[in-house]
Amino acid sequence: MIRRALIVLAVALFGFMFAGLSVHHVERQSLPPLGKRYVELVPQERGAPNVITGILLTYRAFDTLGELAVLFMVAAGVGMVLGGREGDHANRLSDATPPPRQASEIVGTGAQILVPLIAIFAVYIIANGHLSAGGGFQGGAVVASSAVLLLLANPKQRFDQQMLASTEAMAGVLFVLVGVAGLIFANGFLDNRVLPLGQFGTFFSAGAIPLLSVLLGAKVGCELSVIIDRFRT
């Protein structure tokens, strides 16, 4: 009885809260000064119609580099906790869980059809980051989701860890190198004007943003795939 009364009270409180939010909500008619400045500056100065990716890969590109470092540390931490030696891992698990069995035919066939589609979509998201919604991080996550599907369809699938690790490292090094090029040939670290800005709104435009986006996508995709691979029992 008391429990029920408490639940009713909680629901009523939430209702009160959200009612207040929706009643007092006024849609902004104009942008705040900082946002307005960015919305004007990014297409003009950086040549990217998608303001968000434009900010993330130019003005805030150094922060993006920091996020990459955080993700790298996450991958390393997961590797440390879940990695161990092959033998250990297999022994510890064999008593608790039955060996992985073949996925059902439906999942296998579905994966065969879906994985290429998802991969194409990921490439689209990454490559069009400067034009429409998307960018390296999002596309990388989609790449990793296709890796999950592959693992589900075939639990014995082995990813080439060496290849993933070296791709990831290459992408990271190139990202920093593009940044240093900005320091030498343009106005600062990770300045996108090391490459010509091109025609506004076309595929090859916005200077180094698409290049950085591709590198980001490769790095994030490889890193997340490695993390997922670690969780395989």
Place this chain on the structure above:
Amino acid sequence: MAELIASILLLAGAVFHLSAGLGVLRMPDAYTRMQAGTKASTLGNTLVLGGMAFLHPGWTLKLLLIIYFVLMTNPISSHALARAAHRIRVPMTPKTTVDALRDAGEQSRGGA
């Protein structure tokens, strides 16, 4: 006219989504809940997206792609989830009388 068709489709989709939500709340065990959620929300999504296609004819191709993707992924994921639940023996409601997957497993084990 197009607007009327779109409204009807959107409304029907919303009704199916509502029934999916009700099913997830009211069904007795994991399997029936999964089934209610998947079936109703797949149809609901298809109807809502179809309604959008009538409202914005320019989006039709993209919406068809999304419908195709939902029709592909939703049943497969619920199939995989249900099989995984069956494998770790998530209990069924006592009202369930037929377990075809268990029977098939026993048959293949007996045959081999």
